[in-house]
Amino acid sequence: MADQPAAEARHLAHHLRRQVLQMVPLHLLQFGVGETTADQSLDLLVTPQFQTWVYHHIILDPTVRRYPPAPAYLRGFLKAYLARVERVGNVGVDEDLLTYYLDLLATIPPTGGVPQEMCYKTYCLDNSTAGSPVSQDIPKAHAPRSITLKEGQLLITQGTTGLRTWEAALRLAEYVLYCTPNTATDPTNPRPLIEHGVLELGSGTGLVGLTCATLATTATARDVVLSDYHPDVLRLLEANATIHRTCHPASVPVRVVTLDWERFDQGAASAYSGYTVFGADLVYDPSIVPALVRVVATLTRAKCTVYLASTVRNEMTFGLFLATLGKFSADLQPWADGCRTWPQYADWVHQLFNSD
Template identity: 35%
Template sequence: MGHSEETSEETEVKKMDILKDFQASFFSMSRLPSFPWTFLEKDLQSNKSSEFISDILKQTCLHSLCRKFPPSVRYRRLFLSELIRREAAGCDPLDELYDALAEVVGAEDTTECYKSYLLPCGDAVSLMENVALISEGTTGLVTWEAALYLAEWALDHQQVFTGRTVLELGSGVGLTGITVCRSCSPSRFVFSDCHPSVLQKLRANVQLNGLSEQATPAVRVEELDWTEVTEEQLKRIGADTVIAADVVYDPDIVGSLVKLLSKVLRCSPSPEVLICSTIRNPETYGGFKQQLGNAGISHHVISGPVSHVFPYNRLSSIEMIKLHT
């Protein structure tokens, strides 16, 4: 008897984990095939009840986060249709499921939608994106895996950021930096990029997540052109920790990145410089490392597992290096 009680407890724990998976995948607009559907199907077969589907709905489309920062209308429509398809095969129809679908079937897709990444503290990093970049329930911004990996690494190594001034190069839409600001208690954080449209989106996302120069940490968004940045500018920022994710993808900009990194290492007394890359083109990445060496910058690879916090494709080849002179 004790054993069967234990198994039902285990099942409950498993259910809670699966619900969290559904929630995290839904809010980050992960590809639908990556959801844990098999568990749901088994549950429907054994229980013939729509209770678990109702729980999934509460953690996704009916959750307060979805009211505030909704994924795209199209994505919610696809997700609910998928839930209905599974439910139809296994149990009686659930009214609230059809009500939720009716809400998005009639809705017009807006030009912007939100992706939210759930943090271990129960908080979420919500990012505004253009729907135009999204197709088949996934985003065209494939530059994110290294940003997600770096954010997970930061959550595991908060001491690298706590009480420090952090500069992020090529912040993009802001995921890594916002995660660091929310979870790692830096004293100051400077987001940077150089494309006007990216900077605009970045500023909006920083604001959306309640970060500002007046708050703690003190946060700024700066335009930083790698070809024109001066040592004075870098000294003024005075970063103790410098991070960058997915900045080594274009052979044409590697030279200016290496020059910038040389200035960074000269300007601050022994800053911690961490570069995280998805290796799409080994030749480009190898060229970057070679140019670092030519500039008198050595590096070592930071290995070891990171906690799995965010849903993303972990089959990608991601490498993180620490630089020093």
């Protein structure tokens, strides 16, 4: 039991780190984890050792230095954290942390509360510190990996919603994480989720496709194709694919392609025969539903398995999608959301579809 406080501190530290790297909204930041009480967490958070850890393993973390979250976000995080340290009263504030925080206050121009710049978010695939009862179910072979993405911070940037990661992409990437077997330890699995190749429709930032690329091996997947149509989104995808290649040099090949749903036909689909297809948050505008469903139907005829995840924002639009999709597919299977990997969206429930 003598090691329990140290173990709890490590657990809390890594939980805090993965939230900051992912830029979980400041009002949702959890300074406690699992069954640790608020008072216990505060006792751990304010120790000189923990403050030193925050400085060296969050502020000076190599990933943070190379692919930094928004400076305004780091300022907000440190403000919230140092307020907890000062609340105790009998513990001094780490000098390095305080200096860094004051430098941020002095150098970040006011923006009226509106985040303007692009930033980097790092999504840790290791769920061992998420405080979830199902966290131990993730294959250990996947634990150390992470995905870094360049993203916008606004809902709409340059006329598109594709420059930020949306909720359904987190859910779908999580599904891939849970359902991709470790074929080295589970050779009995007859059909890995990722085989032949992967095509992501409407990739946006590319989280789902790059999750597949991070988990796949050249023995199970030919390549991963990230697709979109908006030129700014395509440029962002190229940037994120480059980051992926830098961080995962042994990854399966990742390609970025322009895919126009209106012009997609059986000939185009033949290039992806047998691929696993993913799409997240594609059902948001009724005018694009017919084209989306045609693409899905065309891909299923090319022997693709298609997984779609969607946040239901408008019941009529989603109902139109289901009705249109039902005309093409007799095998429409809902997936009950039971995964809890990403710290930001623990309470979102989405619907996943699989057409074989």
